[in-house]
Amino acid sequence: MKKSLIVILVLLAVATFSTGVMAQRYVVGTNASFPPFEYVEDGEIVGFDIDLVKEIAKLQGFEVEVRDISFDSLIPGLASGSLDMVAAGMTITADREKVIDFSDPYYSANQSVLVHEESDANLTVLFGNHDVGVQTGTTGDTWVRDNLLEDEILTGELRNYDSYVFVIRDLANGNIDAAVLDKPVAETYSQNNPVNVVAEIITGEEYGIAVGEGNEELLAEINAGLEKVKNNGTMEKLIQKYFE
Known part of the structure; x- marks a missing residue:
């Protein structure tokens, strides 16, 4: 009886793991004083960028944790590895592209x-x-x-x-x-x-979601999600929600 119980528990553990409960989680840096892209409302970080990156995460099957830090600490955060990506109304510039990589543009x-x-x-x-x-x-x-x-x-x-x-x-x-x-x-x-x-x-200027330099795998996930958001009508809905 005990042996059967152990087998059942092992099978349940394997099944739980395979259902995606252990989905990849990425830390997203932002600066929540940039409305309507990111701001704090009722103690929660919300805004256009936050909705956008959460929608990309849902479509691509990963999870995100959003952290609010000073804007000038975002790029160093990517360089140090404390952040996986940045969604902060960040303009794509040649100087920034020397040290980080950007997604396709999503806003001008x-x-x-x-x-x-x-x-x-x-x-x-x-x-x-x-x-x-x-x-x-x-x-x-x-x-x-x-x-x-x-x-x-x-x-x-x-x-x-x-x-x-x-x-x-x-x-x-x-x-x-x-x-x-x-x-x-x-x-x-x-x-x-x-x-x-x-x-x-x-x-x-054009805004992009930033990742650490050379993180091609994550960048591909973000760009794939961006393309889906643009094609399925979600991008237009977000623009209407926050800018019209």
Whole structure:
């Protein structure tokens, strides 16, 4: 009787393993201050990118664990192996592609300039002695440095922040004159804060999901899932949910 019980338990264990309970789990890094792509709601990390990566995981048969960390720690996290992928509205750039690999693009965006709602400033707020806020490590940060600071078009202070929440807070409190950030995120912040979008900078950026350099297997899984999401109508539903 005992021998039969042991055999049954072994068979159950084998069956449980074969059903996929032990599915591969990947750690996804994000920076949850980038609405509507990623933000915290009722204590949970949600948003366009989060829904997208979860849908890819479901279609490809793996699981994901989402971690919220500072934006400038995301690429080092991939390099160290503490993160398997990054879904954080991250723009595909040549510099980033030197150290990490990107999926096929899934969203296109430009940069926007925000000022306080009581300000009369326009795009010229980026010229001369004005203080401008950006999130550290973002393409907005790089654009201001490369196009304004190096040529001394902007002679005021470029202030770096760990999170866009702090950028918008300082702008709303009048501590900086302007902020530069991705257009869809700028529009989201302008709906609930005393700030206005006054200009769009055409940068033609494309977002991709990032993985560690050389991780071709995971990249293939992500790209296959992206293709399915685009073809089965889920991508259009996510766009309608978060941007329309």
